[in-house]
Amino acid sequence: MLWRFIKTRVQDLVAALRARQAPEQRYRRNAEVNRKAAHDRAEKLLLDYLTPEQRETYRRYGWFVVRGQSGNHYSIWKNNGLYCNICELGEYGQIVSRLCAHAAINVPMGDHLLTQKLMLEHHEAEFQRVANRM
Amino acid sequence: MAIHELEVLDVTGHTTKKWDTANEAEMEVVQRIFEDLTKKGYKGFSIKKGAGNNVTESEPRRAFDPEAEKMLMVPPIQAG
Numbered sequence: 001m002l003w004r005f006i007k008t009r010v011q012d013l014v015a016a017l018r019a020r021q022a023p024e025q026r027y028r029r030n031a032e033v034n035r036k037a038a039h040d041r042a043e044k045l046l047l048d049y050l051t052p053e054q055r056e057t058y059r060r061y062g063w064f065v066v067r068g069q070s071g072n073h074y075s076i077w078k079n080n081g082l083y084c085n086i087c088e089l090g091e092y093g094q095i096v097s098r099l100c101a102h103a104a105i106n107v108p109m110g111d112h113l114l115t116q117k118l119m120l121e122h123h124e125a126e127f128q129r130v131a132n133r134m
Numbered sequence: 135m136a137i138h139e140l141e142v143l144d145v146t147g148h149t150t151k152k153w154d155t156a157n158e159a160e161m162e163v164v165q166r167i168f169e170d171l172t173k174k175g176y177k178g179f180s181i182k183k184g185a186g187n188n189v190t191e192s193e194p195r196r197a198f199d200p201e202a203e204k205m206l207m208v209p210p211i212q213a214g
Contacts, residue, residue, distance in 0.1 A: 034146070041147025049189045082214055100214035103143065104175075107209065111143040115208045118179060122194040132213045 035108075042110030049114055065089070066117050068124035074099070076116050078109060084134050086116060101131035138200070140164050142171065142207045153200070161200055168198040168207065175210030 047055055054064035062079040073089040084098040103115040119127040140151045151167060153160040168178060177194060180202035184190040192206070199205065 038145060038147040042143075045141070045148055048183075048187055049192070084214070101211045102214050103209040104212040105209045106145050107143050108145075108147055111147065111208075115143065115211060118192060118206075118208055119177070119211055122179070122192070123177060127211065130211050130213055 039108045039110065042108035042114070044110075046110040046114045046117075049117065064117075066120050068120050069122070070124055072124070074120050076113055076120075078113055082109075082112055084132075086120070086131070098134040099128070099131040100134065101127060136203075138203060138205075140168065140205045140207065142167070142176075143209055155200055165198040165200070168205065171207050172196070176207045177210075179206045179208070180204070181206055 047058075050058060050064055054066075058064045058078070063075050063077040065073055065075050067073050073093075075087045075089060077085045077087070082100075082102045084100040086099040086101075087095045088097045088099060090096045101116070101119075102112045107115075116127075136155065138153050138155065140153070141148045142151070151164050153164045155161065172178060178196070178198070179192045180195050180199050181189055181204040182191040183203065195202070195205065
């Protein structure tokens with residue numbers, strides 16, 4: 001009798017716990033699906049903005065080179081996250097310094113890279129002023 | 135009649151707003167979005183596309199250009 005009572009109570013508790021966790025699990029699953037969709041959309045948009053040469057190096061090695069208005073060249077990398085992912089290149093392609101600046105809002109990686117590309121190409125001085133340099 | 139697009143980078147990848155130059159109401163809505171975002175530090179670009187949806191030209195724009203085939207708004211940057 002006591003055993004049956006305990007068993008029923010435990011079953012009720014487990015069911016209640018599962019019911020409580022269900023919305024949270026559903027929310028996490030949806031958030032993951034949305035995050036992946038946003039990542040794919042941003043990646044596709046970035047690829048539209050790259051030249052064939054940039055697209056080639058980006059697909060193969062995870063970086064592409066842009067040219068600022070000053071004539072300086074920069075390589076933008078996606079593989080190491082956003083921490084100093086931009087290299088300022090010297091005359092012979094050597095790394096002169098690393099720059100660290102990215103979009104100030106929460107956007108997928110592809111959008112960060114597109115923002116860095118367009119800023120370096122068209123607003124290079126502002127980018128240089130804002131960025132941390134290593 | 136041509137449909138023009140404004141793309142705004144955001145947490146979803148980007149959001150697209152369309153306008154038709156023949157439709158003033160549509161144009162005003164998009165223009166307001168452009169101006170609001172510019173005040174928040176976003177940078178505007180007018181975009182020209184070539185074959186295969188690839189961008190062939192991007193030009194920075196301080197003001198909304200209703201005749202632009204496509205415009206893109208990128209968020210302000212911060213040091214990392």
